[in-house]
Amino acid sequence: MAMSYEDPYLIISSDCHAGLPTEEYRPYLESRFHGAFDDFLAGRQARREAMTRLGVRNEDFAHKWFSDHEEGLRGGWDHAQRVKELDGDGVAAEVVFPDADAVDSQTAAPFGVGLGLSGDQDPELGMAGAKAHNRWLAEFVAHDPARHCGVALLPVTADPREVVAEIHRAKESGLGALMIPSMWVDKAPYHDRRYDPVWAAAAETGMPVVTHSGAAPREEYGDHLGIYVSEVTWWPARPLWFLLWSGVFERHPGLRFGVAESGCWWLPNLLWFMDRLYLGAHGGKKLSPFAELRRPPSEYLDRQVFVCATNTKRRELAQRYEIGVDNILWGSDFPHPEGTWPNTRNWLRSTFHDIPVGETRRMLGLAAAEVFGFDVRKLDPIARRIGPTPADLGQPADQGAVEASWARSRETGRHWLTGGDFPVMGPAAGPDAGVAP
Amino acid sequence: MAMSYEDPYLIISSDCHAGLPTEEYRPYLESRFHGAFDDFLAGRQARREAMTRLGVRNEDFAHKWFSDHEEGLRGGWDHAQRVKELDGDGVAAEVVFPDADAVDSQTAAPFGVGLGLSGDQDPELGMAGAKAHNRWLAEFVAHDPARHCGVALLPVTADPREVVAEIHRAKESGLGALMIPSMWVDKAPYHDRRYDPVWAAAAETGMPVVTHSGAAPREEYGDHLGIYVSEVTWWPARPLWFLLWSGVFERHPGLRFGVAESGCWWLPNLLWFMDRLYLGAHGGKKLSPFAELRRPPSEYLDRQVFVCATNTKRRELAQRYEIGVDNILWGSDFPHPEGTWPNTRNWLRSTFHDIPVGETRRMLGLAAAEVFGFDVRKLDPIARRIGPTPADLGQPADQGAVEASWARSRETGRHWLTGGDFPVMGPAAGPDAGVAP
Numbered sequence: 001m002a003m004s005y006e007d008p009y010l011i012i013s014s015d016c017h018a019g020l021p022t023e024e025y026r027p028y029l030e031s032r033f034h035g036a037f038d039d040f041l042a043g044r045q046a047r048r049e050a051m052t053r054l055g056v057r058n059e060d061f062a063h064k065w066f067s068d069h070e071e072g073l074r075g076g077w078d079h080a081q082r083v084k085e086l087d088g089d090g091v092a093a094e095v096v097f098p099d100a101d102a103v104d105s106q107t108a109a110p111f112g113v114g115l116g117l118s119g120d121q122d123p124e125l126g127m128a129g130a131k132a133h134n135r136w137l138a139e140f141v142a143h144d145p146a147r148h149c150g151v152a153l154l155p156v157t158a159d160p161r162e163v164v165a166e167i168h169r170a171k172e173s174g175l176g177a178l179m180i181p182s183m184w185v186d187k188a189p190y191h192d193r194r195y196d197p198v199w200a201a202a203a204e205t206g207m208p209v210v211t212h213s214g215a216a217p218r219e220e221y222g223d224h225l226g227i228y229v230s231e232v233t234w235w236p237a238r239p240l241w242f243l244l245w246s247g248v249f250e251r252h253p254g255l256r257f258g259v260a261e262s263g264c265w266w267l268p269n270l271l272w273f274m275d276r277l278y279l280g281a282h283g284g285k286k287l288s289p290f291a292e293l294r295r296p297p298s299e300y301l302d303r304q305v306f307v308c309a310t311n312t313k314r315r316e317l318a319q320r321y322e323i324g325v326d327n328i329l330w331g332s333d334f335p336h337p338e339g340t341w342p343n344t345r346n347w348l349r350s351t352f353h354d355i356p357v358g359e360t361r362r363m364l365g366l367a368a369a370e371v372f373g374f375d376v377r378k379l380d381p382i383a384r385r386i387g388p389t390p391a392d393l394g395q396p397a398d399q400g401a402v403e404a405s406w407a408r409s410r411e412t413g414r415h416w417l418t419g420g421d422f423p424v425m426g427p428a429a430g431p432d433a434g435v436a437p
Numbered sequence: 438m439a440m441s442y443e444d445p446y447l448i449i450s451s452d453c454h455a456g457l458p459t460e461e462y463r464p465y466l467e468s469r470f471h472g473a474f475d476d477f478l479a480g481r482q483a484r485r486e487a488m489t490r491l492g493v494r495n496e497d498f499a500h501k502w503f504s505d506h507e508e509g510l511r512g513g514w515d516h517a518q519r520v521k522e523l524d525g526d527g528v529a530a531e532v533v534f535p536d537a538d539a540v541d542s543q544t545a546a547p548f549g550v551g552l553g554l555s556g557d558q559d560p561e562l563g564m565a566g567a568k569a570h571n572r573w574l575a576e577f578v579a580h581d582p583a584r585h586c587g588v589a590l591l592p593v594t595a596d597p598r599e600v601v602a603e604i605h606r607a608k609e610s611g612l613g614a615l616m617i618p619s620m621w622v623d624k625a626p627y628h629d630r631r632y633d634p635v636w637a638a639a640a641e642t643g644m645p646v647v648t649h650s651g652a653a654p655r656e657e658y659g660d661h662l663g664i665y666v667s668e669v670t671w672w673p674a675r676p677l678w679f680l681l682w683s684g685v686f687e688r689h690p691g692l693r694f695g696v697a698e699s700g701c702w703w704l705p706n707l708l709w710f711m712d713r714l715y716l717g718a719h720g721g722k723k724l725s726p727f728a729e730l731r732r733p734p735s736e737y738l739d740r741q742v743f744v745c746a747t748n749t750k751r752r753e754l755a756q757r758y759e760i761g762v763d764n765i766l767w768g769s770d771f772p773h774p775e776g777t778w779p780n781t782r783n784w785l786r787s788t789f790h791d792i793p794v795g796e797t798r799r800m801l802g803l804a805a806a807e808v809f810g811f812d813v814r815k816l817d818p819i820a821r822r823i824g825p826t827p828a829d830l831g832q833p834a835d836q837g838a839v840e841a842s843w844a845r846s847r848e849t850g851r852h853w854l855t856g857g858d859f860p861v862m863g864p865a866a867g868p869d870a871g872v873a874p
Contacts, residue, residue: 189657191664220626226682226727227628229714230707234671245663265706270667272752273702277666290663315709315852318859415752422755422863 003361005397008387009090010361010379012368014308015212015260015331015339016094019107019114020077020136028132029110036125040111048105054218055225062103065337072342076100076107076335079143086147089332089344092365092382093147093374095177095308096140097212097260098133102336109133109153115214119157119184126155127162134166138173146378149176151210156180156198157187164201171205176372178202182211182236190239191246199243203254208371210308211236212260233262240305241274247292249300256371260308261333265315267307268322268423271298272416298414301327306371311340311347312363317355318425321406321413325359329368345388353394354427356402360395404428440798442834445824446527447798447816449805451745452649452697452768452776453531456544456551457514457573465569466547473562477548485542491655492662499540502774509779513537513544513772516580523584526769526781529802529819530584530811532614532745533577534649534697535570539773546570546590552651556594556621563592564599571603575610583815586613588647593617593635594624601638608642613809615639619648619673627676628683636680640691645808647745648673649697670699677742678711684729686737693808697745698770702752704744705759705860708735709853735851738764743808748777748784749800754792755862758843758850762796766805782825790831791864793839797832841865 020028022041029037051057066073075082077100086094098114101107108114110129113121117130130153141148152170156163167178188194202209213236221227236259243249243257274297278290293300302324309316310331320328333339340347352360365383369376396402405427412424457465459478466474488494503510512519514537523531535551538544545551548566550558567590578585589607593600604615625631639646650673658664673696680686680694711734715727730737739761746753747768757765770776777784789797802820806813833839842864849861 189659191659191661222626222628222683224628224679224682224729226711226714226730227679230678230682230711231675238668241667242661242664245661245667246659263710265710269702269706273700274663274667277663292661293663314858315860421751423752423860425862426859 005357005390005399008383008389009393010365010369010376010383011089011091011093011387012329012365012372012374012379013086013089013091013094013332013334014258014329014368014372015310016096016334017098017100017102017336018076018082018096018137018140019098019100019109019133021106022108022110024077025110025132025136028135030128030131033110033125033128036128037110044105044108051105053223054221054228055223056228057104061337065103069335069342073101073335077140079140083144083147085334085341087386089334089341090348090386090388091332091334091344092379092387093149093369094334095149095151095331095368095372096137097151097179098137098153099214100335102338113153113155115212117153117155117179117181118215119181119187121155121157121181123155123158127158127166129153130155131166131169134170134173134175138170138175142174145174146375147382149372149374150174151177151179152207154178154180154209156195157184160194160197163198167198167201167205167207171207175207177208177210179210179212180239182213182215182239183217190242190248195248196251199248199252199255203252206254206373208256208258208306210258210260211239211262212308213262233266236260236262237266237270241270244274244297244300245290245292249304250292250294253303256304256306258306258308258329258371261310261331262307263313263316264307264309264323264328265313265319267327268319268414271301271322271414274298275414275416296417298417306367309363311338312351314351317351318409319423320359320363321410322415322423325362326367328363329371330364345392348388349393354402354405355395356406357390357395357399360390360393442794442827442836445820445826446830447802447806447813447820448526448528448530448824449766449802449809449811449816450523450526450528450531450769450771451695451766451805451809452747453533453771454535454537454539454773455513455519455533455574455577456535456537456546456570458543459545459547461514462547462569462573465572467565467568470547470562470565473565474547481542481545488542490660491658491665492660493665494541498774502540506772506779510538510772514577516577520581520584522771522778524823526771526778527785527823527825528769528771528781529816529824530586530806531771532586532588532768532805532809533574534588534616535574535590536651537772539775550590550592552649554590554592554616554618555652556618556624558592558594558618560592560595564595564603566590567592568603571607571610571612575607575612579611582611583812584819586809586811587611588614588616589644591615591617591646593632594621597631597634600635604635604638604642604644608644612644614645614647616647616649617676619650619652619676620654627679627685632685633688636685636689636692640689643691643810645693645695645743647695647697648676648699649745650699670703673697673699674703674707678707681711681734681737682727682729686741687729687731690740693741693743695743695745695766695808698747698768699744700750700753701744701746701760701765702750702756704764705756705851708738708759708851711735712851712853733854735854743804746800748775749788751788754788755846756860757796757800758847759852759860762799763804765800766808767801782829785825786830791839791842792832793843794827794832794836797827797830
């Protein structure tokens with residue numbers, strides 16, 4: 001669809017969260033796991049205390065957060081409330097990850113298979129907990145399949161036959177993507193050929209595979225929150241280079257892989273580093289060739305990789321021509337407090353006001369529609385009803401000048417491929433920059 | 438010393454390597470470890486095969502490398518030859534890490550305590566191997582203490598009393614810095630208070646503590662070299678945020694910590710991320726304060742942290758105002774093939790030609806002199822004899838124009854502290870940039 005300046009944005013949040021209050025998962029769990037579920041519920045207080053000790057949980061903040069947002073937070077599991085909150089934020093559609101409650105973990109999926117899903121999860125309990133969440137989530141998104149893409153939890157380190165079966169079951173139930181653990185821990189790393197049937201099934205069903213920040217080797221951090229936050233985004237990014245260098249993207253060209261809520265600031269350096277390695281950096285002289293790849297890493301990235309970049313930072317937007325505009329999928333992180341809800345409209349204005357409208361349309365929705373298979377024709381009437389316009393975002397009607405201000409950055413792009421020495425990260429300096437050429 | 442445009446550069450390589458052919462370490466090793474040393478020597482072939490399988494070692498390249506550079510490579514352990522090579526490269530002084538032979542590991546320190554030094558090293562053998570290398574290295578640098586700063590190997594996860602004793606012994610023997618393992622593996626992470634006496638001793642003796650790339654969890658990589666190379670620089674950087682957030686730099690203001698041969702491209706994003714976290718990012722609302730710190734992470738960095746950035750890339754130089762010009766210590770990596778030797782002079786010209794001379798002086802030598810305690814007055818005559826001049830590096834005599842071209846980047850600096858939205862990474866666009874303001 002050709003769009004004009006006046007058209008409202010079709011906004012898709014590539015990173016939202018939903019989950020039942022934990023107790024309510026019981027009917028979705030096979031009855032033979034009910035005893036283990038009681039044990040899991042009994043351990044909640046100890047887990048909460050550990051989170052408080054690390055500083056991830058803060059009593060005072062939690063109290064204020066829940067009293068300020070009591071009604072809206074029910075949107076974590078109540079569909080009618082959720083739609084109100086999405087409409088209020090101008091969000092036409094969303095990708096739904098687990099764990100609605102990031103403050104107090106009251107909606108943790110059974111056996112800790114939510115955002116903390118980890119490779120060393122007990123395989124039987126892990127698959128049982130994942131299926132329980134997946135069953136509930138399929139019911140939840142069925143309220144309005146055009147607006148919600150449900151992300152199935154996939155304990156991918158379990159028996160590959162069971163994992164593949166769950167992919168097909170999830171697809172048939174109406175879910176649209178697959179979340180795998182960021183960390184394999186003591187199981188086979190993701191370069192292992194044992195996962196090939198899993199990647200093949202994901203490609204075949206058209207379900208993108210995603211990691212999401214959450215898991216990390218917390219036992220190494222003591223009670224130092226800063227350590228946790230400094231590297232918690234590295235662990236979900238890590239599978240990217242394991243898949244890439246072991247040829248998974250070459251062998252499975254239909255596979256799409258994404259990293260969620262881990263920023264995208266790390267991607268330009270990684271691409272620069274990996275492309276140069278592949279294309280024969282000086283340091284590569286003593287190294288063997290990379291036989292499992294047929295093209296530079298950035299080509300696989302553009303073809304098959306994306307980032308659910310959540311509340312994208314201005315610094316990251318400055319790097320979008322290195323990352324690839326189409327690889328950046330914005331997200332609101334509803335209903336998490338580190339996200340943009342319920343102030344998304346203001347947040348979009350302060351973040352995107354000087355970014356070209358055409359690129360903004362891609363990052364705020366159209367790229368996500370392609371990756372996750374949303375039907376934009378079905379979403380169009382919703383977007384026209386609730387979506388902010390470029391003018392609402394403070395974007396000038398004279399887009400020629402905006403485009404021109406970014407021309408040097410756009411033309412330089414990935415400078416290591418375009419022949420430039422240096423990145424060009426911001427718009428052209430105005431006449432007041434006071435710099436001799 | 439005030440310098441003029443005509444003065445040659447005083448060049449200090451912050452990352453060079455020296456080590457004996459492994460068998461020759463025997464006399465430096467206490468005799469009770471000679472049996473274990475024989476076992477270690479017997480395992481060399483298996484280790485070489487593992488390196489070949491991963492692709493770190495390449496038979497054809499190794500053959501050519503050794504035949505092309507036979508004489509110069511003896512500089513890895515032969516002092517007279519070494520000085521010839523340093524002079525040829527224009528390098529007045531150097532910081533000396535272990536493992537001269539990165540191609541075939543023929544100079545591996547006993548028991549694998551060289552660049553692969555790791556936290557799960559057997560404590561007794563580790564300390565024995567480290568002491569053997571440290572004894573030899575002290576003799577080696579004694580040939581010309583003004584030109585060489587020897588880095589003692591420090592298996593820091595061993596008994597803290599022994600570790601502290603080895604720091605003092607190394608200092609008295611004439612060594613000037615301490616290399617600790619990048620990875621603690623199954624031992625206490627570096628936030629642990631058990632290391633406080635070690636950091637105190639390092640500060641007291643004025644010996645900077647350094648990690649160096651090499652160790653990585655190779656058992657996770659299969660035979661995929663790309664995975665190894667993509668993350669091998671992350672592991673030596675990791676201790677930085679463990680030390681920082683646990684308050685080590687606050688408690689030990691005299692401690693200096695550096696990361697060697699791991700690039701510096703990752704540092705701007707890390708600083709931006711950590712400063713924002715500390716200064717109260719939106720996502721921090723639900724998080725506890727950082728009681729062990731009294732100032733933003735970047736202030737500790739400028740006060741106590743440095744990077745031995747080895748053969749610095751142009752992309753990294755573009756980020757020097759975010760990293761901090763004084764925090765970047767160039768290195769030649771002699772005698773490793775991924776370094777600049779024996780072509781350092783040409784390499785410097787192609788890398789630094791448009792960088793201001795004053796900043797180049799800091800990055801090529803003066804910053805390293807401060808960190809590692811070189812006496813620049815003793816080095817000055819050597820620099821005047823062998824050092825390239827700014828004109829040799831292609832740097833124009835009109836430095837006013839060069840400085841001006843970088844003014845916007847320099848003034849923006851760490852934009853998250855100076856109020857800017859975006860990084861400014863390169864020099865001002867010339868008149869041919871063709872971009873409307």
